[in-house]
Amino acid sequence: MAIIHVKTIPNSKKVEIKKLGDDRYSVRLDRPAVEGKANSRLIEVLADYFDVPKSSVDIVKGLGGREKIVRIS
DSSP: OEEEEEEEEOSOSSOEEEEOSSSEEEEEOSSOSSTTHHHHHHHHHHHHHHTOOGGGEEEEEOTTSSEEEEEEO
């Protein structure tokens, strides 16, 4: 299991993940931060990046903000 810190940038033109440190990432998302769309997309993108099922990605803290703590199991 890994705990990572993610800064999200919603409503970007493309999806992009940048590793900023050992457990810090910046993720650009192509969905708006409305009605959980960006959070859902973040789970999809991180699951693909870490090659795990979407059910293994859980936003632990920061559902309503851009700074999030995510658990990958």
